[in-house]
Amino acid sequence: MLEVQNLGIRFGGNHAVQDVTASIEAGQITAIIGPNGAGKSTFFNLISGFYQPTTGRIRFLGQDITRLPTHEVVARGIARTFQTTTIYKELSVLENAMIGHRVRTRAGLWDALLRTGRERRDEEESRSGGMAALERVGLAGQAHQLAGALTQEGQKRVGIAMALSSDPKLLLLDEPAAGMNPEETVNLMALIRDLVAGGLSVALVEHKMSLVMGLADEILVLHHGQKIAEGPPNQVSRDPAVIEAYLGSHAHGGQMGQAGTEGAHA
Numbered sequence: 001m002l003e004v005q006n007l008g009i010r011f012g013g014n015h016a017v018q019d020v021t022a023s024i025e026a027g028q029i030t031a032i033i034g035p036n037g038a039g040k041s042t043f044f045n046l047i048s049g050f051y052q053p054t055t056g057r058i059r060f061l062g063q064d065i066t067r068l069p070t071h072e073v074v075a076r077g078i079a080r081t082f083q084t085t086t087i088y089k090e091l092s093v094l095e096n097a098m099i100g101h102r103v104r105t106r107a108g109l110w111d112a113l114l115r116t117g118r119e120r121r122d123e124e125e126s127r128s129g130g131m132a133a134l135e136r137v138g139l140a141g142q143a144h145q146l147a148g149a150l151t152q153e154g155q156k157r158v159g160i161a162m163a164l165s166s167d168p169k170l171l172l173l174d175e176p177a178a179g180m181n182p183e184e185t186v187n188l189m190a191l192i193r194d195l196v197a198g199g200l201s202v203a204l205v206e207h208k209m210s211l212v213m214g215l216a217d218e219i220l221v222l223h224h225g226q227k228i229a230e231g232p233p234n235q236v237s238r239d240p241a242v243i244e245a246y247l248g249s250h251a252h253g254g255q256m257g258q259a260g261t262e263g264a265h266a
């Protein structure tokens, strides 16, 4: 459903993403992995229109979306969460989901927060979009609680609901399991599986190899901004270039080493 061709972006002399040609298939879970600084978040920023590429093209559902601004990318059906949680803890769970809807579908944050007359007419739409998203993440019963009163896992679900409120076809999750304990991680995996069973396509960046190996249909491996491997988990985890990349990276050498055994249990 998404194809990138020779995609690249440079920050000064640094090729954060370089010449990446890859695709994300509908109805699947695609994991993007790679050592710290590999370009994973930047790859998401390019797809979602937060950054403009210096080279290459992006096609989504057969249409070129290469230089579309974020809200138009969202309108075509791509939504994302951020690596760091960006929920409004002092607002209710439903208000968060509604802001997600407003920010993602048309207006800026201020338009979403300041309910002008023009805005009020759209409020019902945001409310129903927000509620539908909360139902999908299992938070409908907590809609009127303060977001900050939820557990860490609950707050992560709010972040996912904010992205889902625009009813995307493709959801990009940047390190969704960061800061989660093993039990919460298992719950998150079940939620992602449910969403995909319901017709959503998911691409995720994640360091936790148990999650990647247990969930992903396809894995795309980035290293120094370049694609070094792409394929199903059992193939990618045996790829010498991938093992080499992880062994060369102190921070994550152990994680990839565990991947095979963790994957076997998943």
Ligand SMILES: Nc1ncnc2c1ncn2[C@@H]1O[C@H](COP(=O)(O)OP(=O)(O)O)[C@@H](O)[C@H]1O
Pocket: 011, 014, 015, 016, 034, 035, 036, 037, 038, 039, 040, 041, 042, 043
């Ligand atoms: N806005 C930016 N300005 C300058 N450099 C950036 C910017 N965003 C990312 N980078 C650089 O791009 C590289 C890849 O970063 P990132 O995509 O965040 O890596 P990852 O998510 O794989 O850890 C890093 O060297 C990072 O410093």
Ligand SMILES: [Mg+2]
Pocket: 040, 041, 042, 083
């Ligand atoms: Mg990142």
